[in-house]
Amino acid sequence: MGVALESDRYPDTGFSIGDTSPEINRMIFERTMRLTGEERFMMGVRMFDAARQIVWSSLPAGLSESERKLVFFERMYGQSLDDALMQGIK
Secondary structure (H helix, E strand, O other), rough: OOOOOOOOOEOOOOOOOOOOOOHHHHHHHHHHHHHHHHHHHHHHHHHHHHHHHHHOOOOOOOHHHHHHHHHHHHHOOOOOOHHHHHHOOO
């Protein structure tokens, strides 16, 4: 399964932020690149954790724990688990 991504609006910075001016986009990129590899990695980890918390908190009430996990996976990753994997969750 491939995901179609919009091409870079600002290829010299590596970002595709459509609602930000090129000058601000460049500033964000340059500040990000001044961080160490570990700092950038941890920034990504924190963003992923925040996204997981948002998705988890948006799940409908009344689902069992295993149903919540299945719905969570589908929302996070955009696909369903196959039958063999689903048995491991239930």
